[in-house]
Amino acid sequence: MIELAAAKKNVTGILSSIRKEGRLELTELDSKRVLAAWGVPVNRTELARDLSEAVKVAREIRYPLVLKIASPDIIHKNEAKGVKVGLTSELELRQSFGELIDNVHAYKPDAKILGVTIQEYLPPAREVIVGALQDPSFGATVMFGLAGVWAEVLKDISFRLAPLNAEDAREMIQEIKGYPVLAGIQRAPPADINALVDIIQKVGQLAHEFPEITEINLNPIFAFDDGKGAVTADARIVLGRGK
Amino acid sequence: MSGEVKAIFEPKSVVLVGASAREGVGAASPVFFGSLVHNTLHFFKGKTHVVDFSGRLNGSVKNLSEVPSGCDIAVIVLPPKLVMKNLRKLFARKVKSMVLVAGGFDQHQLEELTRVAAKQKVRVLGPNVLAGVINTAKGLCITLEREIMPPCGGIAMISQNCAVGTAMLDRACSYSAGVSKFASIGGGADITETDLLEFLTQDKETKVICIYLESVRDGRRFLESIREAVQKKPVVVLKGSTVREGVERDRIFVSALKQVGALQVSDIEELLSVADALAKQPCMRGNRVAVVTNVSGPAVLVADVLSREGLALAKLSNKVTKKIIQTYPNTSIADWVDIGIDANGDRYKFVLEQVLSDSGVDGVVVVNELKSTFLKLEDIQEVAKAAKKSEDTPVIDIVMCGKDCVLVREKLRGKDVCVYDSPRKAARALCALCSYGKTLKRFGK
Numbered sequence: 001m002i003e004l005a006a007a008k009k010n011v012t013g014i015l016s017s018i019r020k021e022g023r024l025e026l027t028e029l030d031s032k033r034v035l036a037a038w039g040v041p042v043n044r045t046e047l048a049r050d051l052s053e054a055v056k057v058a059r060e061i062r063y064p065l066v067l068k069i070a071s072p073d074i075i076h077k078n079e080a081k082g083v084k085v086g087l088t089s090e091l092e093l094r095q096s097f098g099e100l101i102d103n104v105h106a107y108k109p110d111a112k113i114l115g116v117t118i119q120e121y122l123p124p125a126r127e128v129i130v131g132a133l134q135d136p137s138f139g140a141t142v143m144f145g146l147a148g149v150w151a152e153v154l155k156d157i158s159f160r161l162a163p164l165n166a167e168d169a170r171e172m173i174q175e176i177k178g179y180p181v182l183a184g185i186q187r188a189p190p191a192d193i194n195a196l197v198d199i200i201q202k203v204g205q206l207a208h209e210f211p212e213i214t215e216i217n218l219n220p221i222f223a224f225d226d227g228k229g230a231v232t233a234d235a236r237i238v239l240g241r242g243k
Numbered sequence: 244m245s246g247e248v249k250a251i252f253e254p255k256s257v258v259l260v261g262a263s264a265r266e267g268v269g270a271a272s273p274v275f276f277g278s279l280v281h282n283t284l285h286f287f288k289g290k291t292h293v294v295d296f297s298g299r300l301n302g303s304v305k306n307l308s309e310v311p312s313g314c315d316i317a318v319i320v321l322p323p324k325l326v327m328k329n330l331r332k333l334f335a336r337k338v339k340s341m342v343l344v345a346g347g348f349d350q351h352q353l354e355e356l357t358r359v360a361a362k363q364k365v366r367v368l369g370p371n372v373l374a375g376v377i378n379t380a381k382g383l384c385i386t387l388e389r390e391i392m393p394p395c396g397g398i399a400m401i402s403q404n405c406a407v408g409t410a411m412l413d414r415a416c417s418y419s420a421g422v423s424k425f426a427s428i429g430g431g432a433d434i435t436e437t438d439l440l441e442f443l444t445q446d447k448e449t450k451v452i453c454i455y456l457e458s459v460r461d462g463r464r465f466l467e468s469i470r471e472a473v474q475k476k477p478v479v480v481l482k483g484s485t486v487r488e489g490v491e492r493d494r495i496f497v498s499a500l501k502q503v504g505a506l507q508v509s510d511i512e513e514l515l516s517v518a519d520a521l522a523k524q525p526c527m528r529g530n531r532v533a534v535v536t537n538v539s540g541p542a543v544l545v546a547d548v549l550s551r552e553g554l555a556l557a558k559l560s561n562k563v564t565k566k567i568i569q570t571y572p573n574t575s576i577a578d579w580v581d582i583g584i585d586a587n588g589d590r591y592k593f594v595l596e597q598v599l600s601d602s603g604v605d606g607v608v609v610v611n612e613l614k615s616t617f618l619k620l621e622d623i624q625e626v627a628k629a630a631k632k633s634e635d636t637p638v639i640d641i642v643m644c645g646k647d648c649v650l651v652r653e654k655l656r657g658k659d660v661c662v663y664d665s666p667r668k669a670a671r672a673l674c675a676l677c678s679y680g681k682t683l684k685r686f687g688k
Contacts (some may be wrong), residue, residue, distance in 0.1 A: 135495050137462035159498035161466070168502060 008209060010037035015212065015239065024239045027072050029117055031235040035218070040202050041195075042232040043122055043222075049115035051097050055090060057118045064088050066119040066233075067096055069104045073111040075236070080107035086121060122233055126182060126191050127220035130199050132162065132207035134214050134240075140207035142169075142200055146178045147220040162204025169200040182223065191223040195230035214240040247366050248434060248442040250339040252378050252424055254315030256290040257283060257385075258338065260307065260329075261320035264297035269322060270373055271345040273297075275387040276320040279344075286382035286392055289315075296321075307332045317341050318375065318385050323348045330356065334363050342385055346371030346430065353432050360433060372429035373405040374412065379422055380448055386412075394657075396421010397450030397522035399443045401436055403428050407455045407483070410511050419656045420519040423448040437465045444472040451477045451521040453514055457484040466503045473504035474686045477521045477679045480505050481514045504682040506675050513671055516663060520672035523659045524630065524637035526680035529605040531557035532673060533598045534579035536610035537586040537618055541643045542579040545608060545666040552670040554677065557604045563597050584615070588622030595629040599636055606673050607638045613647045623651055630660040637676050641669045 014034050018026055026034065032042040044061055047070055048054035058065055069082030077083050081103035084096045097116060104111055127147035135141045140162040145151030158175040160168050173179065173196055184190040203216055215238035223230045261276035280300060283291045292310045295303035304310065307329065317338040319326055322345050326333075333341070341360065348356070348370050360367050368375065375385035379395040386409070393415040400415075400422065402408030408427040415422050424446065426439050436454060443449045452472060459465045472478050480500055485493040500507055506521075508514045532554050536542040546556055556578050559567075564576050571590060575581040582594050591609070598604055609626050611618060623640070630638035640655075640662045642648040648664035655662060663669040 135462070135492065137459050137492075138466070138495065138499055139463060141495050141499075157494075159495045160502055161495075161499050164502070 007038055011206070011210065015210070019239065023072060024241065025072065025075070026237040026239070027070060027114075028068065028077075028234060028236065029070060031237040032232065034206075034237055035232060035235055038202055038206050040199055040206075040218070040232060041229060042235065044120040045117050046119075047115055048118050051094065054093060054097055054116060054118055058087075058090065058093050061118055061120055063090075064121040065093070066121050067093065067100060068117045068119060069100055070114040070117045071104065071111050072114070073108060074104060080104050080111075082107075119233075122222045122231055123224075125222040125224045125230075127233075128182070128196060128223050128230075129157075129217070129219040130196075130203050130221060131218065132203050132213070132216040134207065134211060135161075139211065140204060142172070142204040142207065144172045144196075144200055145176055146181060150176075150178050160204070162208045164201060164204050166197050166201065169197040169204075172200060173197065189225045192226050192228055192230055196221070196223055199230060199232070212240050214238050247340075247364070248438050250315045251342070251366065251368055251376055251426070251434070252383070252442065252446075253381060254289055254340075254383065256292070256311075256314045256316075257287060257383070258292040258294060258310050258314040258317045258336070259283060259320070260294045260296075260317060260333070262296040262325075263299045263303075267322070269345060269347070270371065270387070271320050271322045271325075275344070275373070278387050278389050279318060279320060279385065281389060282384040282386060282392070286384045288382040296325075307336055310336055312337045313339070315339050316376075316385070318344065320344045323352055323370075327352055327355065330359060334359060334365065337363075338365060340366045340368070342372055342375045343367060343369030343429070343432075344372055344375070344387065348430070348432075353430075357432050366438075367433040368426065369429040370432060371405070372427055374402070374408045374425075374427045377412070377422065377425035379424070391416065393422040393425075394419060395423070397423055397448065398453060398518045399423045399446065399449040399451070400425045400453045400455075401428070401439045401443070402426075402455040403431070403436065403457050404455060404483075405429065407511070411453065411455065411514065414511055414515040418515050418519060419652060420515055421522065423450070431460070435460060437461060437468050440465070440468045440472060440478070444468070444475055449476065451479065451518050453479045453481070453518050455481045455483065455511075455514075457482075458488070462499075466499055469500070469505045470503040473679075473682055474688060477526075477675070477682075478505045479508055479514060479518055479521065479675070481508050481511065504685065506678060508671070513668070516661070516668045517672050517675040520637065520639060520661045520676055521679060523661055524639065524676060525633070525635050526683065527605040527637060527673065527677040528635070528680055530554045530677050531603060531605045532608055533557040533559065533601070533604045533606070534608045534610065535582065535591070535594055535598060536579055536612075537582055537584055537591075537616050538610065538612040539575070539579070539581045541610050541612060541641070541666070542581065545610060545641065545669070546578055548666040548670045549608075549673070552674050554606075554670065554673055557601070559598065560601050560603055563601045567594055567597050584612075585617045587617065587619070588625040591622060592625040592629065595626070595638070599629065599633050599638070604636060606636060606676060607633075608669055608673070609638060609640045611640060611642050611647075611651065612644075613642070613651075614644055620650060620654055623654060627655050627658040627660040631658065637673070639663065639669055639672055641666060
């Protein structure tokens, strides 16, 4: 872990500024800022308030890109048709920008729109979820599963109390029924389990150090092949009412 | 902390306080008071004093002031109002601990009670403790039920609910599984599951700790206590209240228990069958199980259930196989060792000795079929002897027929062998021995 005291100070700063704005649910951008400050790998994500900013940021991050709506009122961005993945040119960006905002307006006319986030595009990988919550009896608890149907429909997920050691985190990964998918089936190389172990431990530590965080959801995390790391592509953090 | 709980489990003197002529059907009714007095006079090896406010029971006194000062436990079978009224007098007798049988205390009364008790350094079990405390070695049986005193043994039980606790005791009696200590927590105003767990971890007579839980107060402290306990002895948890608390919370609980090395069971029956094995048999170093049987059909079912539970069938070494075949040429050795329907005690003895000498065997299941074979009830003693002799490999017994199983259990009563009436129970017991072996390895024991 990067130096704990410094990381704690950074995260505390971000969280208190969110509270000052009277918000409890962090946007994707805020959530990723917290995670990055905590040493959890996230894909590069920048806010663009209008088209000209978007064009500028896009040139910096470089194509292909991901475009997502930035609004504190839109939690399910896909449902609002507020996501475009794999934009390859400025022309596409210019077309998509307006389209995205129109879609979200149609979905929820009173949604406050901050703009869009321009994000680094991640190549296809196995997708996993890491989450955390505060259990009323046991406190900080981490969750792991494969993203999508696996976790959401089949409930193929595992839990451990945080903080947890690397062995516990590894056991969490091996415990799910879908583990062979990560270990590598049909001659696929294994996914980078060590990178996932690290993320699980860090997310657990974050929930443990900040009991005011009631929910953390990294969904999905792109787990690349062994040795190539894992990167959080979307994230959501929720704060409790107290404090 | 555990030193203070000691008075509850290991009293030298007990004072029972109630009223034999009260009207009422609650926990503090005269009937229950009568049972408690009976149990204590009948079993308890220490000194018993009875205070009967109605002044009718033989050998009782009417006033608290007539009881000598400094008794280890005061068991109070009075309704809340009377408890509160006599609180000062009770504490004036300088009792070391208190068991409150009746429920129905309001918040104010409980606060008052725990405040005074804490000031006087008196530990309180309850309120609402109908099945209270048992210590078989000392003959202590603070329960409102007659005929519930289990035999002496290595199983300790903690229950958050009295009726479930009573059912656990009843099962222990019918399994003839020996119990060291028992306590139910009731309302848990003072003494908690964690206090009891910490005491039982240090208790020399306790070999395995069973806990029935619905919810936990100081969750983290409780888990830390389990982590400490499992390094000395196995802890088996039966968790209730999934419906009330939801599936996700239950899964978190299950994972947390796994993380600290506790074993989990799904009902009282399994709790007892697993605890019996853990108390009597060594744990398994690996997951390879040898099956020795005098009939092949039931062995098929045993093999199936072992594999479902994640255990493997052991493959005997050539040396051991040869030795068995040389002596008993009709033995069939493949997935299991079928020693034939004509097998008697001697053959069981010889084959078990050979199988247990094989380093590729982590555990042994013996199947005895008494019906339509030449095996006699007496012959099964050899299984008990092998189980007792085997120091690092567990041996457990399955008798497929229900009535025969009762006979075998009766025959082997008091012996260090576990007898099951179904392959599933036996497999669950072996799984527990296997996972506790893993837990010890994890903690470097």
